[in-house]
Each structure stands twice: as C-alpha cells, then as structure tokens.
Amino acid sequence: MKIIHCSDVHLGASMKTHLTLEQAEQRRDEILSTFIRLVNYAKQEDIHSIIIAGDLLDTDNGGLKTRNVLIDLITNSSDIDFYYLCGNHDENSLLLHSEDLPKNLKIFGNTWTNYDLGDVTINGVILGNNNLPIYQSLNLDANKFNIVVLHGGDVRGNDYNTPDTVNFDALKHKNIDYLALGHLHTYRLGRLDERATYAYSGCLEGRGFDECGQKGFILLDIQNKHLNTTFVPFARRTLEEIKVDITGLNTLREIKSAITDALDGISRDSLVRIVFIGSYDEQTQKYLQLATTELQNQYFYVQIKDKTKPKLDLDKYKYDLSIAGEFVRTVRESNLSPEEQDRVIILGLRTLNGEEVEL
Secondary structure (H helix, E strand, O other): OEEEEEOOOOEOOOOOOOOOHHHHHHHHHHHHHHHHHHHHHHHHOOOOEEEEEOOOEOOOOOHHHHHHHHHHHHHOOOOOEEEEEOOOOOOOOHHHOOOOOOOOEEEOOOOOEEEEOOOEEEEEOOOOOOOHHHHHOOOOOOOOEEEEEEEOEEEOOOOOOOOOEEEOHHHOOOOOOEEEEEOOOOOEEEEOOOOOEEEEOOOOOOOOOOOOOOOEEEEEEEEOOEEEEEEEEOOOOOEEEEEEEOOOOOOHHHHHHHHHHHOOOOOOOOEEEEEEEOEEOHHHHHHHHHHHHOOOOOOOEEEEEEOOEEOOOHHHHOOOOOHHHHHHHHHHOOOOOHHHHHHHHHHHHHHHOOOOOOO
C-alpha cells in the first residue's frame, strides 16, 4: 500500500511580502497547481490515500475560488481518499463549510477518529488547550500498522497544553508505526521509539526565504507492515539564499564572476536572495550596484541583501569638518564597545551617503 503524506500547502496565502501583485497572484495559482499535480501524481501512480496533516489552506482560506477548485478536485478523484486534519491556519476552513462534502474527504475532529484500511489504520485528532486526556486516550491495536496524524511543533516533557505543539514523549510506546506531522515547513524524519517513525513532510512550495531548498511530500510504501519512506521533491519553484563574499574583489568583472559562480546550478525559475558579505572600498560598492541590476530579469524574483562592511579608514575623519567627521568623532567618544561603534559608524555613513540600510 502506498500513501502520500503532505502538509502546510497554505492555499490562498497572500504572498505579498516581497512580490509584486502580479507575481503574488502567479505564485498563489502555482501553489494551487502544485497541489493539483500532487493529486494527478497519485492517480498516475495508483495511490489511493493522501494524508493532509494540516494547513491545506491559509488563514484567509483563499476564498470561494480555492474552495470550489478543491471540492471539484476531490469529487473528481473518487478513487483517492483524502484524510484531512485542520491545522492552526485552516481551523475555520471554508472547505468544511458545505452541507454536502465529498464522500472521499475524510475529516479528523476534536476526538480521535480512526479510518480502517485493512491492515493499516489512520488515526488523527485536532489538538487543543488541554491535550493530556487526548494522549492518554489513544489506544491502538498492536497487530495493525498504525498511522497517527497530528499538527504541531515538537515538544518534550510535560507540556500538554498548547494547540500548536505535539508532545513526542506522550506518544511513545503507543503502538504507533508512523507519526504523520504538519506545522514545520522543513522535511524531517526520525525515530519516536523503537517501533515508530515520525516525519514532517514540510510544505509543498516555499513561500519565503525562511523556506529555502527543495520542498515536496513523503511517499509511504507499506508492505507486510514494513515501512519505506521517500521524500519526493515537487515544488514548481524553489527559494535559494546565496552568499557572495566580495572581499578583495576590485573590478566589476571580478564581482560579476563571483556572482555567476555562486548562482551556478540555480534554476532561472527560482526566487533568489543574494547576500553580499565581506568588506569593500568605495569603488567596489559602485560595482555591486551595476552587477546586481542585470540580475533582476534573469530569475523569477531576485532580492539583494547587502551585509558587507566598508574598509574603514577613520583617520581621515579625525580632523574632518564635515557632518560625517563630526559623527564619527562623536561615536568614537561614546561608551559603546568597539564593535558597536563600528556598526553605528557603518550605518551612519551609509545613511549620510543616501544608501538604504537594514537595522
């Protein structure tokens, strides 16, 4: 038996933090398209069960358009059962606000719900503010292959009372074979106890630069109660953060070459953040601006973060009668540590030069 485990799709997310309105709309459509591709993948691979471990929809739920597309997709995929656990972002899901939900949409509620697939069971519950009774009431048949679906971050010890966390210690030795988790947007696989594997599938598509790298879903292959898991990269686009050290680079050609080398192998479909590090002189900074202007049209989205530091020759400000000179002398006479003085001076000189600074 093969089962797909996915989570944190966040259909309908605004995507407006960095992108233009047109790019944001395109990304929303692409994320919806990726989930549709996942369902089509299941059909092609003869997979009849898809576990959605929370946050299929985002807080704003994507509106009626997204809801109607999902209802139509699920209804017309009658050979697949969708096991849907609401997460903290879709607890008021518009998908559930229907008098006639598709029969193949299987819902988990506020008490344990069990779906029997022969030798395999799928069990799930929405966690709340007092979860100790929920963990205590989990009773699984040791002779079955037991999948448990939960949504929340990993905690240990005696913390039972937060809806966005899963207490791993409370789930040990409960005859669980696979703990299908949502909430964390990065793929993670590990052991819960001597019997159980736990996994976060991560999100299907990265949405911000805290979600860089490959995104996708987990494919479970259960044969005679033995489990094999495979992470399947599936995103339409990836987000990549690339660091470029410009220390010692003195010409535009050298800087362009360093950027090109750093971006080697990165798809032009990607969303890229380039972080410049190291130190520079005045001429180098001008070259940086020229070099990065050409990148804007080469990738779907490019963001520049300049974390370089100027090569400070502060002696020239010692007797300088300019505003910059007065500023540098004032900072040097302050009670700040040398490191703090350098940071304040760098930010101040950049501001005086009309540059955009990041605090």
